[in-house]
Amino acid sequence: MPIDSHVHIDAPEFDADRDAMLARARAAGIDGFVAPAVRAADWPRLATLAWTHADLHPAFGLHPMYLDAHRHEHLAALERTIADTRPVAVGECGIDHFVDGLDHEAQRTFFESQLAIAKAAGLPVIVHARRAVDEVIGCIRRIGGTCGVIHSFPGSLEQARQLHDLGFRLGFGGPVTYDRARRLRAVVAAIPLDQLLLETDSPDQPPSARRGERNEPSSLFDVAATIAALRGLPVEAVLAASDANARALFRLPEAPDARATNRPSPQGRSQAAQSASGPTTS
Numbered sequence: 001m002p003i004d005s006h007v008h009i010d011a012p013e014f015d016a017d018r019d020a021m022l023a024r025a026r027a028a029g030i031d032g033f034v035a036p037a038v039r040a041a042d043w044p045r046l047a048t049l050a051w052t053h054a055d056l057h058p059a060f061g062l063h064p065m066y067l068d069a070h071r072h073e074h075l076a077a078l079e080r081t082i083a084d085t086r087p088v089a090v091g092e093c094g095i096d097h098f099v100d101g102l103d104h105e106a107q108r109t110f111f112e113s114q115l116a117i118a119k120a121a122g123l124p125v126i127v128h129a130r131r132a133v134d135e136v137i138g139c140i141r142r143i144g145g146t147c148g149v150i151h152s153f154p155g156s157l158e159q160a161r162q163l164h165d166l167g168f169r170l171g172f173g174g175p176v177t178y179d180r181a182r183r184l185r186a187v188v189a190a191i192p193l194d195q196l197l198l199e200t201d202s203p204d205q206p207p208s209a210r211r212g213e214r215n216e217p218s219s220l221f222d223v224a225a226t227i228a229a230l231r232g233l234p235v236e237a238v239l240a241a242s243d244a245n246a247r248a249l250f251r252l253p254e255a256p257d258a259r260a261t262n263r264p265s266p267q268g269r270s271q272a273a274q275s276a277s278g279p280t281t282s
Contacts, residue, residue: 001031002224002239003246004217006092006126006151006171006199009035009056010046013203013214022053025217031055031243033217034250036092036126036151038063040074047085057250059089059126061114064096064107075113082121088250090118091126092151095139098130108139115143124148124249127168133159140166149197149249152205157187164195169245171197174205174215177226189230197249198223198242 004025014021025033036059037046043060050058060081062070082090093114095107118125125148129136133155140146140163147167152175153160160170172188175181188196198220206215207222221235224242228235247254 001029002198002220002243003032003034003252004030004200004202004220005034005149005197005242005246005250006173007033007035007202007217008038008204009033009053010037010042010049011203018049021216022056026055028218028221030217030220032057032246032252034059034088034126034246036061036089038092039066039069040071040077041069043077043081047081050085057088057252058085059087059091060085061089061091061093061126062110063092064094064102064111064128065099067102067106067110070110075110075117078114079117079121082117082123087123088252089124089126089148090114090121091148092128093125094128094130094151095132095135096128096130097132097135108135111136112139112143115139115146118148119143119145126151128152130154137162137166140168147249151199152201153187154184155187156183157190160187160191160195164192169195169197169249171199172227173199173201173223174207174210174219176230177207177209177222179208185230188227193231193238193241194245196227196238196242197245198227198239 032055034057037043046058050056093111095111096102125146127148127150129150149169149171151171153170176184176188200215200217200219202215202217206213207219209222224235224238228238
């Protein structure tokens, strides 16, 4: 019963059939969903969804690709939202040097500020690091005292080792299922099993068998099957390792009946809406 460690449940692509999509994922065997938000304007909605679905575990952050929506005051709002809603992580945050036109200095400022907020709150971070793994590692070292996951890990085995030493796990999803992803496959075959997290990044990054389709959490099993084959392990061993790693990193309860303890309270949900809706995001 694995956890999808990275899925954008609040994405508009799921607005028409979100409940049906979640039902399909649960029927397939997915036991929980770690859902990172990417902009301050998105936090209240995700908090509400997490209250509605006890197996949805929210994270709140400021994603580098949405830099034009972020304001300095959103960092203070993030601290308030964390205090009010008790998310499982800070994120999605990070640095992106692939998308043109994103101010590098501003990205670094927002990322390091979120690392510091996570450190103070005792929360892990969910990190986006596209063409920026070395810089992300440098930021993590400068702030210190953090742990988390590098989502959709794009780096080398040496970078993976450095991140392991820093207490960071690596997320792998649909890209690893493509035959052309030789370097990525070599990394996932070699890293310690305790560093591995399975993710889908739904609705994005579908596996090769679903190329061109909207991705869903149920595709996690395609990712697990590919990684199991690369490592010469039973699929069950990969699923169990990822599940244990996700529960440890995000401090998720083992017993399904205990999951409600991670849900934002109705009061926290209301406060999150007030905290995040004040500053403008456009």
